[in-house]
Structures are given as C-alpha cells and as structure tokens.
Amino acid sequence: MKAAILLGALAVAAGASMALAGRDETVKRVVVDGHQIRYNGLGPERWARRYRIEHNRFLAEQRHRRRLERQFRRRLHTLSQRRLQARRPSVPPTTGWRAKQIAAAETIAQESAGDPWPHCPDPFDGSGAGWDDTVNCENGGDWNDSPGYFRCGLQFDPMWEARFGRLCP
DSSP: OHHHHHHHHHHHHTTOOOOOSTTOOSOOEEEETTEEEEOTTOOHHHHHHHHHHHHHHHHHHHHHHHHHHHHHHHHHHHHHHHHHHHHSOOOOTTHHHHHHHHHHHHHHHHHSSSOSOTTSOOTTTTSOOOHHHHHHHHHTTOOSOOSSSSBTTTTBOTHHHHHHOOOOO
C-alpha cells in the first residue's frame, strides 16, 4: 500500500493522473527522478515485487561474477608462481657448504694414512673420481645433512665438526 501511495504521489508530481481505487490504473508510465518507469499493466505492488526479484537476481549475478574473478586471480597467481619456479636455475643451495665440505675432506684425506672413504670412489684412491662421485655413493648425491650418525654429503664423523666447524646446513 505504501508503494502505491509513493508511486501515486510521484505520478501526480510528474503531471500524470492515476486512479488509486484498487488496482485500476489509468496511467501506464511514471517519471521518477528523471527516469520514465513503465508499468506494462502491472500495479505498483506487483511492479515493486518484480523490481525486488530482478534486483536480487542482479545482486546474485554480481556476487557470482566477483567469486569467479577471485578464483581466476588465484589461479593466475598460482600459474605465475609455477612459471617463476620453472624459470629459476636449479642451483643447489649448498654451494658454500659444498666448498667447505671439500676443503675439510681434502685435509682429512691428506692427514689420513689410508683411504678415508674405502667403500666409495674418491679423488685420493687413484680411481680418478671426483667429490661428486663420492657424495653420490655416500649420500645419494645430496650435499646436505642426512639423518643418522654421520653428517653432510661426505658423511663426516661428528668429531670433525669440532675441528672444522659446521660443515652442512
């Protein structure tokens, strides 16, 4: 009823005439805030209800569109992060640790009477192998620390860290 009175007042203010007796209307158009609203044969209450339905549908579409945009932005961010990771060079993070381990291993090998790594090839056993071959044999190619008693890629005895300091991360 309030909607009928409001629309009737707006119609009268716009210079149109409207019969408010029941649902009988003689005016099919009303100007509200400079916009022409057409009833298309609907009464003010039905028009207001249809407007609310359409407006709620519009709001639901806006929420759905925003949700899709958020999902799209998240997926785009994930893809860009994967691309950045794929472009990064695969340099092992143990570059400094590797040099420190090799220096300690060469000191140990020079001071030892025999081969310090008897079960694996190393530069001091005459096989022509490098330190990477020794690490592949001892620790599966990983220069970082491994679980167990022996430490780092070359599997140092923990007492050597007392002499050389920390040898691996």
